[in-house]
Amino acid sequence: MQGYVGVRTRLAAFAALVLIAVGAASARPAAAATPLTVAQAIATQNGSVQTVRGYIVGEPVATNTVNRSGFTADYAIALADTASETATSRMLYVQLTTQWRAAWGLKSNPGNLGKQVDVTGALGAYFSHPGQKSPTAIAASGGGSTEPPPSGGGPYDDTYYKDAIGKSGNALRTSLHTIIKQQRVLTYDQVWDALKDTDQDPANSNNVIEIYSGRSIAKSDNGGGVDQWNREHVWAKSHGDFGTVNGPGTDVHHLRPEDVTVNADRGNLDFDNGGSAVNQCPDCWRDGDSFEPRDAVKGDVARMILYMAIRYEGDDGWPNLEPNESVNNGSAPAIGKLSVLKAWNAADPPDAFEQRRNQRIYDQWQGNRNPFIDHPEWVTSIWP
Template identity: 75%
Template sequence: MPTTAPLAVRPATRVRATTLTALLLAALVAVIALGAATARTASAAAPLTVSQAIATQNGTSQTVRGYVVGEPVATSTVNRSGFTGDLAIAIADTASQTDTTKMLYVQLTTQWRSAWGLRTNPSLMGRLIDTTGPLTAYFSHAGLKSPTAISSVGSTPTPTPTGTATPTPTPTPTSTGGTDTYYAAALGKSGTALRSALHGIISKQTVLTYDQVWDALKDTDQDPANSNNVIEIYSGRSIAKSNNGGGVDQWNREHVWAKSHGDFGTANGPGTDVHHLRPEDVTVNSDRGNLDFDNGGSAVNQCSDCWRDADSFEPRDAVKGDVARMILYMAVRYEGGDGWPDLEPNESVANGSAPSIGKLSVLKAWSSGDPPDAFEKRRNDRIHAQWQGNRNPFVDHPEWVMSIWP
């Protein structure tokens, strides 16, 4: 008698069980994904208030919402009109806030300045914005530095950085050909025509305040071997960035073109131009005083590689070219416009308060004998990219020294 085949019940049961399990797993994954998406949405929809950001100065990157209330120019000073630059904005939880302790200072790096700087865009005052970046001190004040995003809140259109829809760092020109666009109007010229063209180019700059110079020097003169320190120009000593001031063994702001030569003092412009301001030991700075530059003399206290006599100062060999190129930059940059003096090097070492400094022949020899090194080139790049938006042409093209002053 033939055997009857068993009914195929078990396989069907297994199929139904497997299908049910798959459906349950899919539902679970969907719930988890929805929860994650909801969490992300909730997080994105809740930027910090300014007061929360002030209390969270721990270096973490956060989005902060606040009203633009002015331009920070010092630790406790914010311009609410008469804006002088595009380097920073202050935001607060209310548009009418005037107490600087309740403001967050937002650094504007190069790509944000044309769109968000108050000197260029004074109408931004009172606008509600979101800005994203690390919460850390700026101007020795609660701040947000190097923002990665800035946008308006509400119906006001959001400005975008010039020439780009997505904020990206401005490429830093090099001194090996990458500056041709910057110097386009000067290329091929010589003598007085070259000087005139360079003046027109480098005069387009952001003017710093004397307080802002402290922060600038901590960046431009940073010790390559220790990011917590700066290098003093004459002594060559590496010293903590925080050890600045007017005390013995501290560093202060040395005017390489002595500020009494032309009597411009610390006025915004020649008195605050970082292309000729450098960190230096307080005692050595005092020993240099307002002396002209020349060779010879006796060793300087705390700077055995520097020399001075009654009417001149000689820096150490490693920065003689730096000094020369800073002096020659000042001569081309400041030609008597905007109420500033017409600065010019000459062959005297007894210039006093005249807008002149010497000796030109020695400075030319120093520039030739000590060409730009990596430190000087980086410094030029940082001033251009981060602080003033202009360059020292004699760092990029040392050969232009002899073309202008043959």
């Protein structure tokens, strides 16, 4: 009997050890998924969140243009499967949101060129090119932190925006207004020269890009004639009746080159989705009370409109501008449709062209910035 009990005891102990071993094995974390190659990421532009491994090969500045030296900003990097790649068709354009720019932007860190990195983010077109947006992790391959830098901010958060950081809602709005209203005011004639700089075609320095049509046209071909380009007020100047007066009428944060005919077709319409096709403006639509621009600049339009609402609050002799839900605002100092503009801001994040434009206005022309280009997330903080 004692022998039988001893056997049972040993069997029970063995079974317990097996259960412990099985439990330990099942508790082990699954092995991390192998990162995608750049080629695989280019073929998987479906919005899924993936980790991609590649070499930093330059700074994207246009759909088919990547700077490999003379870096102009910290807003995007291009990845490739080899460090020597020069064909943009084999590159993935990675958006650098504010928390990643100080560590990974090439203007601030030219030594990052050629480094192999792992980037986790959503795979989808960026700057009309296969890309990866809204990264949640960036690290040197083989190690290093995958968390955003502790400041969580962009290059101007500790200086230009320091009084706004950490605020939300009306407090954020008030701080941003105080910050951005400090600007140099241009004349309407000066706007011509400003637009030739701010809206320069990255692929042809003799041209500008028209905002709605997307057409590249000679800088010198400006004026009021058919097929020339003129100065489009994205916040229609009749909405508040400020005309071309120095101030809101000459603020290049919302003035853009556009074909004379297309500019007339847009007129003073509010912004909304839908309508009939607009002649000479691919992927643009209009009806009796609203205009819809092409997808590639919908976010640009939204951020320009919302900049105007924060910049012009009625405390400096100019109208108090504000977006609303109407598409029939007439001459009121309002423009719509706010819910659509918020959706456009989310769907079309700032690209390299828009970011360069913001920088040129700040550095060369007005000395103020559009905060919604630097921090698109502030839109829903102010207009929840």
